[in-house]
Amino acid sequence: MAESIEEAAHRIAAAGPSPARVARDPVNMPAIRDWLAAIGDTNPVYERKGLAPPAMIQVWTMPGLLGFRDPADPLGAMSAVLDEAGFTSVVATDCAQTYHRYLREGETVAVTGRLTDVIGPKRTALGEGWFFTTESTWVVGDEPVAGMRFRILKFRPGTARPAGPVSPPxxxxxxxxxxxxxxxxxxxxxxxxxxxxxxxxxxxxxxxxxxxxxxxxxxxxASGSGRIHSYVVHHHPPLPGRRSPVVVALVDLDEGVRMVGEVLGVRPDEVRIGDEVRALFADGLPVWRPAGQVVLPPFSLEVTPTVVVSTALATRDFQDVHHDRDAAVRRGSKDIFLNILTTTGLVQRYVTDWAGPGAVLSGIAIRLGAPCYPYDTLTFTGTASGGAVTVSGRTAGGEHVSGTVRVAS
Amino acid sequence: MIAGAAAIAGIGATEFSKDSGRSELRLAVEAVRAALDDAGLQPSDVDGLVTFTMDDNAETAVAREIGAGELTFLSRIGYGGGAACAVVQQAVLAVATGVARTVVCYRALNERSGRRFGQATMAPGLDASWHYPMGLATPAAMVAMVARRYMHDYGATTEDFGRVTVAARRYAATNPAAWFFGRPITLDDHQASRWIAEPLRLLDCCQESDGAVAVVVTSASRARDLRRPPVVIAAAAQGSGPDQFTMTSYYRDDMGALPEMGVVGRQLWSQSGLTPGDVRAAVLYDHFTPYVLLQLEELGFCGRGEAGHLIASDRLPINPNGGQLGEAYIHGMNGIAEAVRQIRGTAANQIAGDGPVLVTAGTGVPTSGLILSAA
Structure with a gap:
């Protein structure tokens, strides 16, 4: 009997980190300029100092248009197993990058990867599929320069659940x-x-x-000031009109009464009883934010087909779903859509536009939700607290991306 | 006087499943008939029927289906699972005052295959508007808010909660009627289970079940002449606390507590003349594990913040049927049936001794309790 998906996953994971795969080209300014132009990032620091934007890390080791699957690459190997089993469509769902330092022009990186987990089969909104996670490490010589946890859903086209009515909040x-x-x-x-x-x-x-x-x-x-008396982090089941996890707190108002409200702009693991919070209003409800948190000005991007295609190419992602509408439709999408490397880049741009050219990022962790299609307006909002910036990017179709950016300086 | 006035003469239940394949009314009929058979009584003997306001089977419909005749007592209790022991208290009051002679309390629900209580759907009423729209929309999340504060105030841990489930599943593993028969878990299993509403994990939440349970209440003197040894209702109490809400009593000074269960406990001890030390086993409502700890404290089995130690010590047998975590979620009514079996000496996991057994109903809401004893 043929090897099952679980057996293949076990075999690939057990093989451990793949041999280092060297980037086809060194870090170079033409690629950086194209990327900055496509993302719309006008930060002058990269050209002035000969540095690569941190969110480009994955770009350098993309296989390219004629790239073939390295049999030792766990992402490619696991994808091949799932392709073979009929789970031929792909979307990235999570990407958490850590930057130890920015790459310099002329450096050549290499990447190793390993498969960490495979979960499935799962019923998802896109169809029946398997999630798998890889961990990548980029090195220059022996020096690790960046790391990434990357989660992908491979699904069977045409098995999407009929879209039920979207339940309103x-x-x-x-x-x-x-x-x-x-x-x-x-x-x-x-x-x-x-x-x-x-x-x-x-x-x-x-x-x-x-x-x-x-x-x-x-x-x-009320003055709008209070402290958290208790709180919960709601994970399951789904709340109508919200995306889990949701932090809900019982707040002791300075005036002496208690009130329940969602806490925005915090990571669930950061909340503590006693934390000071400030009230504001969102979607017709009182909500709370950590006191002292800075709200970033929103930024809206009109996503044209050119944006989708130029960013896909500038990130060296030649998957047809990002530039070929017919192919995208054949694969079950309504149109071409933004790739995750671009979304990561836009999140980087949004934060550095606010933080200034001197800001150095040490990590970007994002989770993807609703796809972003041509003619969408993608609006980023964010809050900063300490060295962490929480970012959300929404389209009319819902939350496209949520995540956290770590600012080292 | 409530103490000793009435007795439980019969218990009946359907199987406990995830998909009964039958209507809730049919489940109710099966459980009521089984309870009457157990008592050696006929449907024509029934003159009172009591259930929960949440039960979808009208007393009239149950009476028609079982072939009962005239009824002189029909009553319902609100507040979800908080009604479980209060429906028996209703029956005691009816029997003690002569309003009815044979009262059957029942609860039938397809909670797993039909309407599931754990989903985030708005409850009726204005009170819900201070919580549901804000994202606090499931029973687990509502309990989690209290549990988090309790952990903060007393240093309780998720392991303290987990030991409640481990004990329940150990009992369920040897109870053939339990859904989790033969499937014990370890504390590691609990700790590895996913978050539902932090600090509650999946294995802090009771299961969802289809099934029905019924109990027959009559006077203690008449029960002596019936088929089974009478199980005397030594105490029956209902309680609501100051500034009480349904699942969201967050506006009291001390919100990491269940004062409504304190109201019930004080009545139970005073009616029965018993103390916590006299109790052989406690059947405590366990929709969510933290509230088992809080109940032990409110009922006086230990001091505030000490329940984690009491559970870990295994001194007091709790939920020997496996509880709602292990046996089935029949809105607390299966706990009453278990207490009856313990008094009769017919339980799957029989606790040694001849002392009384305490039962409680749903927590976080106006609640109720019973103490049952041998004649």
């Missing part, structure tokens, strides 16, 4: 006793019920004062 039910609160949200005020007789503050509100019994509810406007 849960909306509050508003009644006579709570309307003042939601009117406040619309007005950009966080309102706390205050008894018109005894002045007691209370949340959640109600028609009567539990302290003095008065039926005279009024309200005060």
């Amino acid at each position: 849960i909306r509050p039910v508003i009644g006579q006793d709570s309307a003042f609160f939601w009117d406040g949200v619309s007005a950009g005020e966080l309102r706390i019920q205050r008894c018109g007789d005894c002045g007691a503050l209370r949340h959640p509100p109600g028609p009567a004062c539990p302290r003095c019994g008065a039926l005279k509810p009024e309200y005060a406007v």
